[in-house]
Each structure stands twice: as structure tokens, then as C-alpha cells.
Amino acid sequence: MADQREVVIVRRPGRAPSARDGLAELLAAYHLQTQAEKGEAVAGVDGLPERYRVEIEDPQAVFVDDVVLLALSGNTSVGCLVVTAPVEGRSEVKRLWTDPAFRGRGIASSLVGAALAQAGESGVSAVRLSVWKWRAAAIALYEQLGFTVTESWDEREQLVCMERAV
Template sequence: MRIVRLGAGELPGLAELLVDAVENGASVGFLRPFTAGEAARWWAGHAAAVAEGRTAVWAAAEDGEEGEKGQKKEERKRWIGTVSLVFEPKPNGRHRAEIAKLLVSGAARRRGVARALLAVAERAAADAGVTLLLLDTQKDSGAEHLYRSAGWIKFGEVPGHAADPDGVLRPTSYYRKSLPAAVAPWAGEAELGDLLASYHRATQREKGEAELTDRYRKEIRDPAGAFAGDTVLVAWHGGAAVGCVVLTAPVAGEAELKRLWVDPAARGRGVASALTRAALARAEGAAVRLTVWGWRTGARALYERLGFAQVTSWDGRDGLVCMRRPGGPGGPGGALSGPASVPPV
């Protein structure tokens, strides 16, 4: 199976798929009888949106079989599945997009086509900086199982929302999915300095102190020098750096986790958890300690979930909590795999 992104002029070639979906009872906006001509005109009506990048459409084709004139199936536009990604045009909603018209021909079902198409659309959305995906589908349809198993969360339903191809009103289920941010070792990008500056300024404000210390200014100006020999990880989403963390080189079998920071606009998506897990995976069995200000209750709860426990303080500053995670193969609860991306929530 091959999945390709279609150009505006190729959309009418999906008419057969749309007709097949309606004939097989899919509630996708049309009533029987529904002709190939109507389907082709519907797809052609979306050509401008595709040409302008407001909508992206992919199609799946069988792999490797030759046609009468040496053409492969996909070249003859014998598509077995399709999916669309519709971007939100409103300025205050450009972080979200909608999955639409996920269709698989009746002859190609139960072969993973829908799941593969959905994954392609999700990856493209993340690459475009989308952080929230939405979709709707008929309640109790086969698609609901796919969406739940792919990490989508149902957040509501409306009785009698849309008619099926026979005109019978059916309930519609609504789903959402938050998209991942990639975690990778810092490679000298200037954005790390911006993240550290935000971290230190926020911390100083919380402590009621206006000025940054010389040490903190040096970190912002020269992260490579300040963290020489340490592991520095950065979380990226849509080409933007949204978080960071530092794991110091182990000394006597113990490393230190510090500078965990997530841009406020990116919070609530599991970025801090992904950064911390990725750092712990790189501890390679060493014990890990950290300090956290007592008022940062969300961070403390995260650390506790990941096996840290409060210990006797080694730092005399008021309000600072010291925590430690034992060493060994992954610390408490077994090894951490250190996911490369934030898990969907």
C-alpha cells in the first residue's frame, strides 16, 4: 500500500471511493441515490482549498501491481482509501485542525488502511504546528473503535445530529486528540537560551526577586559552556522549541535533573512528562536527584509519579524541596523507555 498527497486536480479521481462509502451506509454527508458525477463535483468543489493549503488530502493505493500499459494502480487513480485534514482559518484557532472524509473502499477494509491514513494525517498536522485535532463520526459506527484505539478521546455526542444515507437521523460522536512534541538532544539551537531565560525570569518572579544572578545570565548567554558534559534535551512542536530539561553528568553514581521548563502556551499536553522520562532514560541506571520549589505542586506531582520521593534537604534555601529517585535498571517500577514524543492525551 502506498499513501500519497493529492493535488487539487486529482480530487475528482476520489469519486468512486465516496460513492462506495455512501452505498455501504457511511454517514458522510450524502443521501441515496448518489452518483459518481455528484461525487466528482463535490471533490472538485474543494480544489481551491487544496491548492491554497487550507485542506490536505491523501489517498491510498494498492502496491506494485501493473496495469495494462505498465501503469501502477495508484497511477490509474484506483484508490482504496482517503483522508482529509482541514486547517482552521480563524486566527484564534490555528492550533487546531479537523480530520474529515476518512474513507476506505468496501473491498479493502480490515487491512489497516484507515489506521495508516489516519497516522499520515496526524503526522502532517503535527509537522504543521497543529496541537489539537477534532473529528466527528456516527455513534456506534466501526470508525469509533479505530479512533479509540488510536488514542482519540470522545468528548460528547449529539442525538439525531445527521442522517444516514437512507435519511434516518443518527447520533454523532465527537472526538479530540492532542498531538505530540518531539524530544531531542540540544544541537546548539538558539531557542534554548530563550527557554532558559523564561525559566529563570519566572522563577525570580515567584521568589519575589527582580534581578537574575550572574550564574543564570551566563546560562542564558552560553548554554554550551554552562552545561558542558551534561545532557540537554529540547522539546519541539511545529518547528518551535516548547520545553527543555538538563541532566547533569553522574558524580559518584548520581545525576541531577534541573531546568525543567515548558512554555506556558504548550502546557497540559504531556511535554514536561516526556522531557523528564527522556532524561531519566539517559541516566543509565544512575540515581537522580533534583530540587523543586514547594509551590510548584504540579511539578512535584509529576516527579512523584515518576518515582521520586522527598528526602532530607541538601540545600538550605527556604521553600526548596529536595527529591531523589533511586538508581538501578530504570529506578522504581522498572526501566523507562524514554519516549521520543509526548504520548497523546
């Protein structure tokens, strides 16, 4: 059995994530929790909006041009993050999620750090993200990592947009 304290961040550039990566399960947990926090809880993946279901059902197709970062404890995926392909000199960080059983170990910080490194390697000048305003701990983490609140590019209410130079 793998040492549960050791977590490694792996990149998936140049190839689509595999069904064996555990990404679909992490994305399902992320989207189900988000729906619940919005006050729109659903019983399972089938109740999610189609745009989220397709990420879970076929992450290989949805994220084919992006870099998927996975946090692994042994062979088990315990966290994920997606760095989008650059657009107009920026990449976006999306779908940051850590399995609740592994929280408090610096996994989210490590994933964001790896995302910033990936973005820097791809030549972007900035990384942006959006986060729901009720996710105060996530906002605090992003601020600790140098992100600042910026003008919104998304019309959804209660969404905080942040950006950081690379």
C-alpha cells in the same frame, strides 16, 4: 506549519546546544518566572543573578558536560530539561520548563521520562532534583513519576529535594 499537537523530545548528548535550539529563550523564561515566584521579580534577563544570566548567555559552556533535552513542536523549542553529568552514581535533573502555551500536553512528563532513560544509559543508580515548595504541581508530577522527598543537599529555604532510583 507544524502540527502543534505533536511534540518530539530530542537529546543533545555529545555536542553543546546550539544558539538556534531555542534553549536560551526557555532558560530565560524559567529563570524570570522563578525570580517572580520568589518575590524578587526583575524586568529582564539583565536583572537576574549572574549565575542564571550566564546559563542564558552561554548555555553551550555551562552545560557542556551535561545532556540537554529539548521538546520540539516542529522546529520550535517548547520545553527543556538538563540532566547533569553523573557524580557519585547520581545525575541531577535541572531546569525543567515547558512554554506555558504548550502546558497540559504531557511535555514535562516526557522530558522527565527521557531524562530517566538518559540517566539509566549513563549507568547512574539514582536521579535527584530540587524544586521550590510552592510548585505543588511539579512536586505532584515528580511523585507520580516515582520521586520521593529526601534529605536536603541544598541550604536554600523552601527547596524540596527529591530522588528516584533508576
